[in-house]
Amino acid sequence: MEHIRTLNGATLKKSAAHGGCGECQTSCQSACKTSCTVANQKCENEENR
Amino acid sequence: MVHTFEALGVYIAVDVNSGAVHVLDRAAYDALNALIAAQGQDPDFSQKPQGAGPAWEELKALYDQGLLFTRDDYIDAPAMAYLGEEPPIKALCLHVSHDCNLRCRYCFASTGDFGTGRRMTMSFDTAKRAIDFVMEKSGKRRNLEVDFFGGEPLMAMDTVRRTVEYARSVEKAHDKNFRFTLTTNGVLLDDETIDYLNREMSNVVLSLDGRREVNDRMRPTPGGQGSYDVIVPKFQKLVAKRGTKDYYVRGTFTRENLDFAADVLHYADLGFRHVSIEPVVSEADRPWALREEDVAAIEAEYEKLAAALLERPEVNFFHFNVDLSQGPCVIKRLRGCGAGCEYVAITPDGDIYPCHQFVGNDEYRLGSLYDGTFDRSISQRFAQLNIYTREKCKTCWARFYCSGGCSASNLAVNGDIQIPHEIGCQLERKRLECAIALRAIRAGMSE
Numbered sequence: 001m002e003h004i005r006t007l008n009g010a011t012l013k014k015s016a017a018h019g020g021c022g023e024c025q026t027s028c029q030s031a032c033k034t035s036c037t038v039a040n041q042k043c044e045n046e047e048n049r
Numbered sequence: 050m051v052h053t054f055e056a057l058g059v060y061i062a063v064d065v066n067s068g069a070v071h072v073l074d075r076a077a078y079d080a081l082n083a084l085i086a087a088q089g090q091d092p093d094f095s096q097k098p099q100g101a102g103p104a105w106e107e108l109k110a111l112y113d114q115g116l117l118f119t120r121d122d123y124i125d126a127p128a129m130a131y132l133g134e135e136p137p138i139k140a141l142c143l144h145v146s147h148d149c150n151l152r153c154r155y156c157f158a159s160t161g162d163f164g165t166g167r168r169m170t171m172s173f174d175t176a177k178r179a180i181d182f183v184m185e186k187s188g189k190r191r192n193l194e195v196d197f198f199g200g201e202p203l204m205a206m207d208t209v210r211r212t213v214e215y216a217r218s219v220e221k222a223h224d225k226n227f228r229f230t231l232t233t234n235g236v237l238l239d240d241e242t243i244d245y246l247n248r249e250m251s252n253v254v255l256s257l258d259g260r261r262e263v264n265d266r267m268r269p270t271p272g273g274q275g276s277y278d279v280i281v282p283k284f285q286k287l288v289a290k291r292g293t294k295d296y297y298v299r300g301t302f303t304r305e306n307l308d309f310a311a312d313v314l315h316y317a318d319l320g321f322r323h324v325s326i327e328p329v330v331s332e333a334d335r336p337w338a339l340r341e342e343d344v345a346a347i348e349a350e351y352e353k354l355a356a357a358l359l360e361r362p363e364v365n366f367f368h369f370n371v372d373l374s375q376g377p378c379v380i381k382r383l384r385g386c387g388a389g390c391e392y393v394a395i396t397p398d399g400d401i402y403p404c405h406q407f408v409g410n411d412e413y414r415l416g417s418l419y420d421g422t423f424d425r426s427i428s429q430r431f432a433q434l435n436i437y438t439r440e441k442c443k444t445c446w447a448r449f450y451c452s453g454g455c456s457a458s459n460l461a462v463n464g465d466i467q468i469p470h471e472i473g474c475q476l477e478r479k480r481l482e483c484a485i486a487l488r489a490i491r492a493g494m495s496e
Contacts, residue, residue, distance in 0.1 A: 001107045001110070002103070002107070003073060003074045003076055003077035003103070003104040003107050004071050004072070004073050004074075004077050004104070004107045004108070004111065005071065005072045005494050006069065006070070006071050006072075006111070006116065007061075007070040007071065007072055007373065007485075007488060007489050007492055007494060008068065008069055008070040008373040008374055009067075009068075009069055009116065009374075010064075010067035010068055010069050010115055010116055010119070011067075011068045011069075011373065011374050011375075012066070012067055012068025012379050012382075012449060013066070013067045013068060013115075013119065013123050013379070015068075015377075015378035015379050015380075016123050016124060016125075016128065016378070016379045016380065018378065019128075019378030019379055019380035019381065020128070020131055020378065020380035020381070021378075022136060022137070022139070022190055022381075022391070023190065023191060023192045024192075024377055024381060025140075025192075025194060025228075026139070026140035026194055026386065026387050026391065026392045027385065027386045027387075027452075028142075028386045028387075028388065028392060028404060028455075030252065030297070030367070038377060038381065038382055038385055038386070038450065038451060038452040039371045039372065039376045039377065039382070039449070039450040039451070039452075039481075040367065040368070040370045040371050040372060040376065041376065041377045041381070042372070042375075042376075042377075043375060043376065043377050043378060043381075044192065045378070
């Protein structure tokens with residue numbers, strides 16, 4: 001494409017297939033304790049990688 | 050839903066429901082915005098509009114590939130049913146100390162005692178009950194988390210050590226894996242404690258507000274002295290000996306340091322690589338509370354910080370660290386922090402609250418480790434919170450990145466755990482735009 005470059009594909013949609021194991025870190029435990037960002041947590045599920 | 054924005058001179062489109070992110074040139078950016086203005090979030094690609102330029106063909110190609118204007122209909126009935134279930138409790142914020150050796154002016158814990166007037170540390174018996182509680186309540190979850198918190202947890206190191214020892218002695222028999230973290234102001238760090246924390250804690254959060262004058266204004270000792278000179282050398286020593294294990298130097302900014310990018314860069318100058326600075330959570334009438342009129346300046350400061358960090362690639366700023374491709378699954382992103390249902394706080398008395406920010410609020414007391422009570426009517430209210438039940442999140446482009454924000458902040462500002470704190474939302478969206486733009490530039494897509 002000449003005008004558009006894709007930085008990231010449809011990874012969110014893909015993750016629905018193997019999601020919800022619940023083993024990842026609780027977001028508030030990481031560094032914030034006040035302002036929530038969930039998208040910087042690590043996934044613990046190998047099947048989602 | 051598609052969100053377009055410009056940050057750091059880069060034009061970006063986020064396809065919210067699929068997670069796709071595109072970097073556009075100006076022609077494509079204008080074409081996409083014109084399309085949304087004319088046809089909304091469900092445009093018709095079957096016919097090329099009159100006057101549309103060559104970028105339209107590329108937008109159509111992305112649409113055809115499921116990378117633009119996608120729907121969230123893949124979040125199906127099983128996923129929604131999962132959201133209706135109460136998850137097992139698997140994370141504790143363990144308040145081993147309701148006492149503190151600093152007197153931070155903005156402290157939500159009333160400088161340690163959470164407004165109770167009683168300064169105390171947690172007994173090992175209470176901590177042991179907490180470990181037993183989370184093992185019992187965690188169901189099939191294997192990875193369990195305990196954050197030693199306070200007040201100042203280093204004032205209760207005996208309880209910390211005995212708790213870690215006890216949890217390690219029972220985890221294998223229960224097929225659990227405990228991960229310990231600790232949040233400290235650093236005053237009581239000595240060589241022995243540093244070595245212990247570096248050995249036992251999977252993450253440590255080290256509280257420092259940045260430049261000496263900023264830190265010392267907000268984080269004095271009980272005698273009114275600054276704490277910077279006491280704690281910085283100790284934090285540097287801890288980090289130097291920590292190897293590759295996680296840590297964050299974490300601060301709070303207020304309306305008294307809206308130039309907080311300088312504080313983040315100061316962390317970097319001190320040799321700290323993993324850093325975070327958070328907007329203060331405070332009653333609105335305090336002089337340091339952030340106000341609506343400050344938002345534009347704070348947003349500009351985040352962009353200034355992002356631009357500065359382009360020159361400092363070694364610095365990992367917590368809120369700009371968004372993993373677009375391998376982050377948490379969409380299911381995790383629907384529910385967010387899990388406070389009150391998969392994450393709870395335990396006080397030195399053994400009382401249970403939805404998280405550290407709710408401690409002392411009787412209306413939200415879940416129960417007690419001592420009488421075995423646990424009020425499921427409260428935990429179910431938290432379990433039902435997600436980006437589809439929080440009305441304002443349904444239409445927000447950032448919903449899969451922040452996952453509904455902080456219930457405690459919502460309660461403090463709006464009197465309702467469901468209604469997002471608008472200033473917090475605005476800042477979260479700006480941080481995410483900066484984070485995504487940084488990714489694009491670092492991937493070489495800015496030209």
